[in-house]
Amino acid sequence: MTDRSQPSTTRRGFLKAGLATGGAMAAGGAALAAEPDPLITEVQPWAQGLGEGVDATPYGLPIEYESDVIRRNVPWLTADPISSINFTPIHALDGTITPQGCAFERHHSGAIELRKEDYRLMINGLVDTPLVFTYEDLERFPRVNHVYFCECAANTGMEWAGAQLNGAQFTHGMIHNMEYTGVPLRTLLNEAGIKPEGKWVYVEGADASSNGRSIPLEKALDDVLVAFKANGEALRKEHGYPVRLCVPGWEGNLWIKWLRRIEVTSQAIESREETSKYTDTLADGTSRKWTWVMDAKSVITSPSPQSPIKHGPGPLVVTGLAWSGRGAIERVDVSLDGGKTWQTARLAQPGQAMALSRFYLDIDWDGSEMLLQSRAMDSTGYVQPTKAQLRDVRGLNSIYHNNCIQTWWVRETGEAENVEVS
Amino acid sequence: MSKFRDLVIGTALATTLAAAPALAEKLGLGRAALPEEIAAWDMDVAPDGTGLPVGSGSVEDGEMLFSENCAVCHGEFAEGVDNWPKLAGGDGTLDDADPLKTVGSYWPYLSTVWDYVHRSMPFGGAQTLAPDEVYAITAYILYSNYLVEDDFVLSNENFLDVAMPNADGFIVDDRDQVELPLFSQEPCMSDCKDSVEITMRAAVLDVTPDELTEDVAREQEAIKAAAAAQQAAPIKLPDPKLVAAGEKVFAECKACHQVGESAKHRVGPVLNGVVGRQVGQAEGFNYSPAIRKAAEQGMIWDHATLDAYLASPRSVIEKGRMSFQGLRSEDDREAVIAYLRTFN
Numbered sequence: 001m002t003d004r005s006q007p008s009t010t011r012r013g014f015l016k017a018g019l020a021t022g023g024a025m026a027a028g029g030a031a032l033a034a035e036p037d038p039l040i041t042e043v044q045p046w047a048q049g050l051g052e053g054v055d056a057t058p059y060g061l062p063i064e065y066e067s068d069v070i071r072r073n074v075p076w077l078t079a080d081p082i083s084s085i086n087f088t089p090i091h092a093l094d095g096t097i098t099p100q101g102c103a104f105e106r107h108h109s110g111a112i113e114l115r116k117e118d119y120r121l122m123i124n125g126l127v128d129t130p131l132v133f134t135y136e137d138l139e140r141f142p143r144v145n146h147v148y149f150c151e152c153a154a155n156t157g158m159e160w161a162g163a164q165l166n167g168a169q170f171t172h173g174m175i176h177n178m179e180y181t182g183v184p185l186r187t188l189l190n191e192a193g194i195k196p197e198g199k200w201v202y203v204e205g206a207d208a209s210s211n212g213r214s215i216p217l218e219k220a221l222d223d224v225l226v227a228f229k230a231n232g233e234a235l236r237k238e239h240g241y242p243v244r245l246c247v248p249g250w251e252g253n254l255w256i257k258w259l260r261r262i263e264v265t266s267q268a269i270e271s272r273e274e275t276s277k278y279t280d281t282l283a284d285g286t287s288r289k290w291t292w293v294m295d296a297k298s299v300i301t302s303p304s305p306q307s308p309i310k311h312g313p314g315p316l317v318v319t320g321l322a323w324s325g326r327g328a329i330e331r332v333d334v335s336l337d338g339g340k341t342w343q344t345a346r347l348a349q350p351g352q353a354m355a356l357s358r359f360y361l362d363i364d365w366d367g368s369e370m371l372l373q374s375r376a377m378d379s380t381g382y383v384q385p386t387k388a389q390l391r392d393v394r395g396l397n398s399i400y401h402n403n404c405i406q407t408w409w410v411r412e413t414g415e416a417e418n419v420e421v422s
Numbered sequence: 423m424s425k426f427r428d429l430v431i432g433t434a435l436a437t438t439l440a441a442a443p444a445l446a447e448k449l450g451l452g453r454a455a456l457p458e459e460i461a462a463w464d465m466d467v468a469p470d471g472t473g474l475p476v477g478s479g480s481v482e483d484g485e486m487l488f489s490e491n492c493a494v495c496h497g498e499f500a501e502g503v504d505n506w507p508k509l510a511g512g513d514g515t516l517d518d519a520d521p522l523k524t525v526g527s528y529w530p531y532l533s534t535v536w537d538y539v540h541r542s543m544p545f546g547g548a549q550t551l552a553p554d555e556v557y558a559i560t561a562y563i564l565y566s567n568y569l570v571e572d573d574f575v576l577s578n579e580n581f582l583d584v585a586m587p588n589a590d591g592f593i594v595d596d597r598d599q600v601e602l603p604l605f606s607q608e609p610c611m612s613d614c615k616d617s618v619e620i621t622m623r624a625a626v627l628d629v630t631p632d633e634l635t636e637d638v639a640r641e642q643e644a645i646k647a648a649a650a651a652q653q654a655a656p657i658k659l660p661d662p663k664l665v666a667a668g669e670k671v672f673a674e675c676k677a678c679h680q681v682g683e684s685a686k687h688r689v690g691p692v693l694n695g696v697v698g699r700q701v702g703q704a705e706g707f708n709y710s711p712a713i714r715k716a717a718e719q720g721m722i723w724d725h726a727t728l729d730a731y732l733a734s735p736r737s738v739i740e741k742g743r744m745s746f747q748g749l750r751s752e753d754d755r756e757a758v759i760a761y762l763r764t765f766n
Contacts, residue, residue, distance in 0.1 A: 072631060074629075074631055079495070079506045080506075080673065080677060081673070083545070109542065109548070113747065122455055122463055123455075124455055124460050124464055125464075130455035131452040132453055132454075134452075137452050140449070162622045162627075163623060164624055164629060165629065166630040167630060170630060191452065193448075204466075208542055208545075208546075208548035208745070209548075263466070265468070267469070268468075270468070270469050270530070270531050270534055271466070272534055272537070275530055275534050275592075276528060276529050281521060281523075283517065285517030285521070285591065286516075286591055287516075287591055288594070289594060290595045291595040292595070295597070295601075305624075338618035339615060340612075340615055340618060341611065341613070341614065342610070342611045342612070342614070375609060380602075380606070385601075393604070396519070397519075397521055417625050418623075419620045419623050421619060421621060422615075422618060422619040422621050
């Protein structure tokens with residue numbers, strides 16, 4: 001068994017450790033150590049004995065010290081975990097690619113198990129030849145690779161009425177970003193031949209919910225992807241193995257998992273998922289429908305409530321994620337004072353259309369309180385609004401599409417809390 | 423800046439074209455879908471009634487069917503149980519602080535109700551309802567919203583005559599017109615406001631789930647140990663920890679099965695006394711032929727059989743109706759069996 005005398009991995013443990021280190025630094029500075037570090041001066045067991053051989057874990061899992069970096073659920077949100085959602089631990093990840101194993105899940109009738117051999121994809125409706133494809137058929141079409149974010153329309157939806165959930169994972173974790181391999185939907189539609197009356201496609205999954213949605217033909221022929229690999233490997237069961245739809249920049253509910261049928265229609269079907277759900281009620285009681293595009297948005301992932309500052313004053317990396325369904329992220333600004341003044345953060349790489357961007361702001365923290373905010377701008381010139389700006393237009397009951405600027409109140413201790421500011 | 427933007431878009435397009443495979447002629451892959459196959463999968467119903475099969479169902483029949491198939495989650499009067507959706511009420515609340523969105527108060531098209539009930543309900547038993555039953559349940563949901571009288575019969579003939587109260591309550595996404603101009607201004611960088619006050623704190627509400635603390639981890643270890651001990655000595659009374667863990671696992675079963683004193687048959691039978699008993703013995707439950715056959719052959723819900731059934735229902739009762747994927751974790755199965763034993 002592995003030695004369990006590791007420092008505590010709980011948040012409280014981190015905070016305690018952080019306070020101790022912070023105090024030491026304030027007193028003595030970072031460069032001088034009081035006494036030799038036994039981790040260096042004493043021969044450690046891992047430097048003496050042997051580690052695990054190959055094949056100990058034929059498919060590798062994260063090391064146990066990272067066991068807190070997992071998807072989490074908010075049980076009171078839904079009636080049952082079978083029709084529910086959980087959240088990506090974005091507070092603990094870096095870069096932009098989300099590992100499949102901790103990428104959020106959203107099911108309407110549970111994650112089903114569908115073998116490739118049992119997989120069939122039907123194209124029917126207003127087409128010249130209704131077709132059935134097997135998984136092997138799909139593999140014979142020319143394929144493409146693209147990195148796209150998939151964000152649930154309800155991401156940040158619990159924050160409309162006020163600051164509610166204390167952690168970036170819970171406020172902004174209904175998102176993941178993967179590199180997909182698949183066949184453009186237009187290739188498959190071309191194979192069936194679209195009739196001139198066709199204006200929409202109705203797409204549905206093989207699970208009991210089927211989660212049918214209507215997508216305008218224009219989008220279907222543009223960049224929609226029928227994907228079977230993510231981050232280089234097969235999709236996970238929970239993300240629609242063996243085949244899912246990717247609808248770049250548009251709300252996650254359209255990204256049909258276990259994709260089984262594509263029907264070309266002359267009208268929108270107005271299914272449950274596009275009428276009673278995924279419609280946005282405004283203050284006067286009317287509701288917007290077909291709100292497919294995800295607006296530009298960003299969030300600071302660290303420091304944040306689940307990722308407090310543990311090292312005291314001095315060099316501090318402020319980092320976060322930004323994305324837009326209308327194009328690429330062009331710029332992210334960060335405020336340390338709740339939006340009075342802003343400075344432009346550094347993008348780790350030039351923004352890619354409909355994919356996550358990672359930003360960094362490297363500061364010398366003086367140890368005083370901060371009200372951290374980030375503000376994304378995309379390639380169309382759209383600037384992420386404040387919650388007040390959004391509320392002025394939409395009221396408090398939209399549920400979906402909350403892309404407001406998020407505020408973290410960072411205390412002198414390094415602890416952070418989700419707050420709203422004037 | 424706009425020039426720069428054009429350049430970016432131009433470059434992006436060029437890149438896309440270069441990276442995408444050339445648009446080819448048809449490859450001749452796949453095969454023609456047969457009419458029977460299309461009929462089996464193409465069951466969506468559009469607002470204008472396209473896709474509705476011939477049939478009818480009354481409020482009266484619907485009330486009974488609703489009670490049998492839907493009320494366990496949605497309530498006898500469609501008022502909703504716990505966090506499950508309410509299907510009735512909420513009239514005139516859409517501009518309230520807390521709108522109640524139901525079939526009556528919110529859904530714009532009746533076709534959506536029919537389509538959803540037909541293809542996805544009841545939860546855990548999708549596509550078990552015949553078209554006439556779906557008409558009847560849809561009629562009952564209308565009745566529970568005071569939209570039709572109690573002698574109403576819904577059919578494909580009169581389907582489009584039903585007026586949905588919120589049919590005109592929707593507008594097509596107008597963010598591009600309403601919001602883009604507002605949110606595409608050059609952003610402020612300094613002196614953006616005079617003062618900043620904290621107006622609300624998440625910690626005050628305290629609704630965030632706890633991190634996995636060492637206490638919780640220890641608790642989980644203890645449950646695992648109890649499960650192992652239970653398996654070694656299945657005759658003993660179940661460990662209370664294991665029972666508690668089993669109660670949590672049972673949440674996955676609750677959509678269809680009830681236990682306890684006031685338990686009633688739902689999609690699945692009441693499970694009181696099931697552990698150790700002969701298969702198919704719950705009084706008054708309409709078992710599938712497959713379960714009845716297993717009962718005739720004398721199958722017993724002993725520990726091993728239950729465990730195998732819970733792991734993969736259809737590997738034990740091949741043509742059974744329990745449409746449940748199965749519990750992967752042995753610990754979960756052990757816990758839920760321990761929990762069920764407390765109702766013996």
